[in-house]
Amino acid sequence: MTLPVLLFASYADAFGARTVAVPVTMPCTVADVVLAMRSIPGGEKLPARPLVAVNHAYAKPDARVSAGDEVALIPPVAGG
Amino acid sequence: MTLPVLLFASYADAFGARTVAVPVTMPCTVADVVLAMRSIPGGEKLPARPLVAVNHAYAKPDARVSAGDEVALIPPVAGG
Amino acid sequence: MTGQPATLPLVAITHEPIDVAALIAAVSHARVGAISTFLGTVREVNDHRPVTGIDYEGYEPMAVREMQGIADELVEEWPGLRIAMIHRLGTLQVGDVSVAIACAHARRAPSADAMRRAIESLKARVPIWKREHYVDGEWTWVDPTNSAAPMASQS
Amino acid sequence: MTGQPATLPLVAITHEPIDVAALIAAVSHARVGAISTFLGTVREVNDHRPVTGIDYEGYEPMAVREMQGIADELVEEWPGLRIAMIHRLGTLQVGDVSVAIACAHARRAPSADAMRRAIESLKARVPIWKREHYVDGEWTWVDPTNSAAPMASQS
Numbered sequence: 001m002t003l004p005v006l007l008f009a010s011y012a013d014a015f016g017a018r019t020v021a022v023p024v025t026m027p028c029t030v031a032d033v034v035l036a037m038r039s040i041p042g043g044e045k046l047p048a049r050p051l052v053a054v055n056h057a058y059a060k061p062d063a064r065v066s067a068g069d070e071v072a073l074i075p076p077v078a079g080g
Numbered sequence: 081m082t083l084p085v086l087l088f089a090s091y092a093d094a095f096g097a098r099t100v101a102v103p104v105t106m107p108c109t110v111a112d113v114v115l116a117m118r119s120i121p122g123g124e125k126l127p128a129r130p131l132v133a134v135n136h137a138y139a140k141p142d143a144r145v146s147a148g149d150e151v152a153l154i155p156p157v158a159g160g
Numbered sequence: 161m162t163g164q165p166a167t168l169p170l171v172a173i174t175h176e177p178i179d180v181a182a183l184i185a186a187v188s189h190a191r192v193g194a195i196s197t198f199l200g201t202v203r204e205v206n207d208h209r210p211v212t213g214i215d216y217e218g219y220e221p222m223a224v225r226e227m228q229g230i231a232d233e234l235v236e237e238w239p240g241l242r243i244a245m246i247h248r249l250g251t252l253q254v255g256d257v258s259v260a261i262a263c264a265h266a267r268r269a270p271s272a273d274a275m276r277r278a279i280e281s282l283k284a285r286v287p288i289w290k291r292e293h294y295v296d297g298e299w300t301w302v303d304p305t306n307s308a309a310p311m312a313s314q315s
Numbered sequence: 316m317t318g319q320p321a322t323l324p325l326v327a328i329t330h331e332p333i334d335v336a337a338l339i340a341a342v343s344h345a346r347v348g349a350i351s352t353f354l355g356t357v358r359e360v361n362d363h364r365p366v367t368g369i370d371y372e373g374y375e376p377m378a379v380r381e382m383q384g385i386a387d388e389l390v391e392e393w394p395g396l397r398i399a400m401i402h403r404l405g406t407l408q409v410g411d412v413s414v415a416i417a418c419a420h421a422r423r424a425p426s427a428d429a430m431r432r433a434i435e436s437l438k439a440r441v442p443i444w445k446r447e448h449y450v451d452g453e454w455t456w457v458d459p460t461n462s463a464a465p466m467a468s469q470s
Binding site for chain 3: 343353356358430458
Binding site: 086088090093106133134137138152154155156157158159160 | 355368371372373374376377378380384402413414415434437438439440442444446455457458459460461
């Protein structure tokens, strides 16, 4: 299946999209999602360990991702 | 001569006045002024080393006081 | 909001100019003796480059959740703390207020310490990004982790 | 004032309510990225005694001079700092703002550090006094050097 992953700021620019459909086998981990994204055009611009959020909270690489979760890649934040 | 000394807050209450005429021999020091004030009714309520300002600046006990200087006793401050 | 003037902690994302007076009013209270407020404003120069404006982008539901988390942590550390924090998104001009944080407490030390902690935490973890536009027409997504060589830059 | 919106540092004693927005506007500038503001407000309870109001008294010319000295010292430590500080005198009610300090700088650390230093210095040396009135009709000149046993108290 494909998991929609939300993109923002420089990552949205890198992929040329606000959302990218990532091919993964469920259930999987955050690290699996990032790995799959590296094969998508633009994925080569990702840093070694991009931050990922699952359901609006930062998630570690070994965190489980299930169908229906809202997954987002978080570029280095610069609020304030 | 007498030197007018300005009083504020609890010190004004102690002397029952906003200004007190202090008998001193000019030139004198800040310490001389404070010593003379202890003989004035209310002076017994002063602390051991009250803060004194001369011409709007804190002055040490050995600072010189001249005729025409504006001298004030400064109770413990409590602004803010 | 539940009928009171403001439910605290108050955290919000807005696309409109920030009403600083309203933020201060929200944390004011008869038991408060000190209100420390932080405002972030758009500077005309950053890293020696003249800035004409900034686009702020945010992952809004997560940004609100992180701000709420920061506020809850601060209230836990300083009981009685009254805190309001709001971040503006969209295109801002030089001088515009991008973020406002107000921390009220009975005593000044917790008020000031919480304010400082709030802005540091916000900058560290709230998912908001800014693209600076320069006089020469170039723009950059600001990357605080690599300010010497911004990750993405194009004309 | 010399024709500009505000001559800085701005220090003042007032007998009217403090206009916080005007104070923030005075330190705002295109080169500013952070504005830290401190407000002192009258609390309804101090040292466990219900307070009905406070009379603030000041030695005005010396208070202004001390505030100016504090501002000058802060600007010397943090060049580019834009600072405004104002203290209100007279009879204040619970919730009223007694003192307001705004410190603006290109960066947030100097802005916040200067604000904190300004209020600590003001409380330590600016010749202002406050007499608290309590619900039972008593009043006390507050003495921060001896808070357990106020120097002067009478009914």
